[in-house]
Amino acid sequence: MSAPKSRVENRRPSAPLDTARRVLRVEAEAILELIGRLDARFERAVDILYGCNGRVVVTGLGKSGLIGRKLAATFSSTGTPSFFLHAAEALHGDLGMLAGGDVLLAISASGETEELIELVEPARRLGLPILSLTAQTESTLAAASDVVLDIGVKEEACALNLAPTASTTAALALGDALALALSERRNFRADDFAALHPAGRLGKKLRRLEALMHTGEELPCVPPSAKMPDVIYEMSRKRLGMAVVAGEGGRLLGLITDGDLRRMMQTRKESILDLCAEDCMTKNPVTLPRTELAATALRLMEERKITSVLVVDGIGRIEGVVHIHDLWNLQLF
Numbered sequence: 001m002s003a004p005k006s007r008v009e010n011r012r013p014s015a016p017l018d019t020a021r022r023v024l025r026v027e028a029e030a031i032l033e034l035i036g037r038l039d040a041r042f043e044r045a046v047d048i049l050y051g052c053n054g055r056v057v058v059t060g061l062g063k064s065g066l067i068g069r070k071l072a073a074t075f076s077s078t079g080t081p082s083f084f085l086h087a088a089e090a091l092h093g094d095l096g097m098l099a100g101g102d103v104l105l106a107i108s109a110s111g112e113t114e115e116l117i118e119l120v121e122p123a124r125r126l127g128l129p130i131l132s133l134t135a136q137t138e139s140t141l142a143a144a145s146d147v148v149l150d151i152g153v154k155e156e157a158c159a160l161n162l163a164p165t166a167s168t169t170a171a172l173a174l175g176d177a178l179a180l181a182l183s184e185r186r187n188f189r190a191d192d193f194a195a196l197h198p199a200g201r202l203g204k205k206l207r208r209l210e211a212l213m214h215t216g217e218e219l220p221c222v223p224p225s226a227k228m229p230d231v232i233y234e235m236s237r238k239r240l241g242m243a244v245v246a247g248e249g250g251r252l253l254g255l256i257t258d259g260d261l262r263r264m265m266q267t268r269k270e271s272i273l274d275l276c277a278e279d280c281m282t283k284n285p286v287t288l289p290r291t292e293l294a295a296t297a298l299r300l301m302e303e304r305k306i307t308s309v310l311v312v313d314g315i316g317r318i319e320g321v322v323h324i325h326d327l328w329n330l331q332l333f
Helices: 016-035 040-050 063-077 114-125 166-185 190-196 200-205 228-238 258-267 294-304 324-328
Strands: 056-060 082-086 103-107 130-134 147-150 242-246 252-257 308-312 318-323
Touching (some): 016 166, 040 130, 040 166, 056 114, 063 082, 063 103, 063 166, 103 114, 103 166, 228 242, 242 318, 252 258, 252 308, 294 308, 318 324
Parallel strands (some): 056 103, 103 130, 130 147
Antiparallel strands (some): 308 318
């Protein structure tokens, strides 16, 4: 007579959609439960991180280590210098990465990960504050920490309740909450984010006009007294489809575009070639400061149906021009 099959062997596989719904529900509930645990300990952790004069050193092993790598990247990209220290490698030569002024953020669901426990003594010797994310608030790691944040979950999303799933999601979410609360405490702004993300789509959307504008010899610029043949020559030579009319000291007076010329030729009986720049220019053209975002400038041009925007300083002096093609080439959207 054959032995009875185990409960696991007898379990009928769930439909994929049912499994997905269960996993998402369990992980979402794990995150929601963290909200009720937020208290003065979280604020204390943010205070310690804010006072850090060095780096936030995130450490962990296994799945917790993978979460730690992501959190170190989040801290770094939101204004807090940070790196990930592999707990095992730290004990085999990488302890030199720690320095006075750092803060150690340790992640361990059990709070008994041997390699993390062994990191406590050298961290303490350097005077480093220790923050821990753990599901066991009475563990060895928790006892050695200055602040303990509870990431415990009722169950894992795994059907066997074994694979770290809901617990790692909880650790990631609480770590993100720490990083972003700290970022707001530092008054981290969009231009700070742009400085740390110069490449990729995010960096492009956050680029400033000062990095894109045509200046100096590239800028088509004429005085108000310039005859229209000279204006047309300047527009053709600089190939931006426009010419800036500037007065004394480089102060912006107006703008002439190739569209303006076409419309004037269609509506005026006399030749425009006998006119001066000040006779043909559009006064009070659209302007932006050099610190404006490229994405904002592109949206403005598309809304106004214009092909260029002038960059001026605080007293109206022309600094440059940005053409819509410059922004399209960035592929902002």
